[in-house]
Amino acid sequence: MPDLVPVKNVLVSVSDRTGLADLCAALAKEGARIIATDSTARFLGEHGVATTSVAGFTGFPEMLDGRVKTLHPKIHAGILADRENPDHMNQLAEAGIDPIDLVVCNLYPFREAVASGKNWRDVIEQIDIGGPTLVRAAAKNHTGVGIVVNPSRYSEVSSEMHSQGGLTGETRRSLAAEAFGVIAAYDAAIAAWMHRDKEFPPRITISLERAGDLLRYGENPHQRGALYVDQGAGASTLARAKQLQGKELSFNNWYDLDAAMGAAYDFDEPACAIIKHAVPCGLAVGDSIHTAYERALDTDRVSAFGGVVALNRPMTAAVAKTMADIFTECVVAPGYEDAALEILGSKKNLRLLVLEGTPQPGLSFRAISGGFLVQDPDVSTESRDQMKVVTKAKPTEDQWRDLLFAWRVCKHVRSNAIVLARDGATVG
Structure with missing residues (x-):
């Protein structure tokens, strides 16, 4: 594989135009010809970048409302020809086809179409055909072709073009690996949508993308760890929560936050869960989130030291004032009052996360x-009608409330559990 590939012809077909004009201007400055689909060519023309249209390059117009743009032998032969195979290059020359050295392509926003609630037909139109075909072709032939699917790589590509006069083999391999990952994730999203009415489909394909750098370590210091985000997960998930302040989260922080969030959000009324080592050391409900926090804290103030807190209501200034006197590792909540953020702002190591919406x-x-064992989530909420009193003494209404509360808390306690509760709070 040649280490350096000069870039003379660039094919551009994108949905996300972030940074595209700057990239193409830089490539054109290095002498590359920009070949673009009609809408992209118009966009680049508006930004002063000269292009050759795909239709002009192939001699064949776009058709079927844009469903067929780049699916043409002149395009794919130019991408797939093995530059080190004389027979391939002779065939290109005989057919009058110029090799394409770099493909810049990102795909129709399928996930966004699904998330926005578009109807079936509109979602179908966001299943890209030409884009994935271009990407796979260029990635397969990365020995002689570059493929860029992520706008975050544009500056790297333009810088290398300027400094090296082409793309190195290491860069092309890296770009190709990323491209195949993007295609796999895209197809996984489509398959999941097609199987959306099947709870346990015959095949489950999950696409995970690493979030940032590696974590400091895994569950133990001798283990390595990382957070991977499910690309099919919605915004109302812990992995997509926004961190407002504090140092980076550890593996165990994430694990405890997930346990805390699951416990607090299991209740409809204001609720607070305080977690240590993935086990509740305090869980309570109340008529306000401050009351719930105070009561959860009173369960075991010693164990709550250095714990993780989840609130199912926005944090108020009153909660923040109480929390300011206690060492807390992390908090996840659906929001924070400005006054609460101001109170806790001086605690630079305290991680505050905001969760968008209600987790499903x-x-x-x-x-x-x-392999994996897969089950549906435990969302059971037993009522008193499902329970049988086997003693002569009958629970009072208050006792029934505490029994039902404790029963739900049991779900979030590891192993065989005994939960003591009184007045809507666990008792330590």
Whole structure:
């Protein structure tokens, strides 16, 4: 594989035009010809970048309302020809086809179309055909072709073009690996949507993308760890929560936050869960989130030291004032009053996360050697009608409320559990 590939012809077909004009201007400055689909060519023309249209390059117009743009032998032969195979290059020359050295392509926004609630036909139109075909072709032939699918790589590509006069083999391999990952994730999203009415489809494909750098370590200091985000997950999930302040989260922080969030959001009324080592050391409901926090804290103030807190209501200044006197690792909540952020702002190591919307539990996965056990989420909420009193003494109304509260808390306690509760709070 040649280490350096000069870039003379660039094919551009994108939906997300972020940074595109600057990239193409830089490539054109290095002497590259920009070949673009009609809408992209118009966009680049508006930004002063000269282009050759795909229709002009192939001699064949776009058709079927844009469903067929780049699906043409002149395009794909130019991408797929093996530059080190004389027969391939002779065939291109005989057909009058110029090799394409770089493809810049990102795909129709399928996930966004699904998330926006578009109807079936509109979602179908966001299943890209030409884009993935271009990407796969260029990635397969990365020995002689570059493929860029992520606007965050544009500056790297333009800088290397300027400094090296082309793209190195290492860069092309890296770009190709990323491209195949994007295609796999795209197809996984489509398959999940097509199977949306099946709770346990015959095949489950999950696309995970690493969030940032590696974590400091895994569950133990001798283990490595990272957070991967499910690309099919919605905004109302912990992995997509926004961190407002504090140092980076550890593996165990994430694990405890997930346990805390699951417990607090299991209740409709204002609720607070304080978690240590993935086990509740205080859980309470109340008529306000401050009351719930105070009562959860009173369960065991010693164990709450260095714990993780989840609130199912926005944090108020009153909660923040109480929390300011206690060492807390992390908090996740649906929002924070400005006064609360001001009070806790001086605690630079305290991690504050905001969760958008109400989490909707999906399938639960547990890894085993060579596979996963999958089950639907435990969202059971037993009522008193489902319970049988086997003693002569009958629970009072207050006792029934505490029994039902404690029963729900049991769900969030690891292993066999006994939960003591009184007045809507656990008792330590």
